[in-house]
Amino acid sequence: MKWFLFIIFITLFSGCSTKNTPYSAKKAKLHKIQKQQTNKKTPYKPKSKNYITTALYKEYKKWYKTPYKYGGCNTNGVDCSSLIQNIYKDAFNIKIPRTTKEQAKIGHKVSKSSMKEGDLVFFKTGYNSRHAGIIIERGKFIHTSTKYGVVISHINNPYWKSKYWQARRILP
Secondary structure (H helix, E strand, O other), X not given: OHHHHHHHHHHHHOOOXXXXXXXXXXXXXXHHHXXXXXXXXXXXXXXXXXXXXXXXXXXXXXHOOOOEOOOOEEOOEEXXXXXXXXXXXXXXXXXXXXXXXHHOOOXXXXXXXXXXXXXXXXXXXXXXXXXXXXXXEOOEEEEEEOOOEEEEEEOOOXXXXXHEEEEEEOOO
């Protein structure tokens, strides 16, 4: 009799549920990112309408949410130095070196307080690793994030502020 009650109990409480279980937060976030990637609508609009800013936003729209890929150089995946190289070539018809190490030597150094649209900004992200981006507007820069792909971040974000290394001007 005990076994019979036990089997009925197990059968009642171990059956399939017909309720739909909600997506986990991670799956929902991934779904949202994938939807944004297909829409490719950029969340930023320029405040300034000068030639450099306009050209940079046009390029940003092409690259927006392109995933990070070390050594990548196209919209299937791109790293920070290749992104800069491609944007400068397409927006300004200027050829610059491929690596962050070489890019950090071109143009002339400018202070953090005098950075403007088109300046390259460099960060020391590790003992021997560097990251780079392009200033698009006051305090904002285009770069490729390992987590979010090509995005715009603010230079005064605590992470970037602590990693800032230098800025270089190539454009007049």
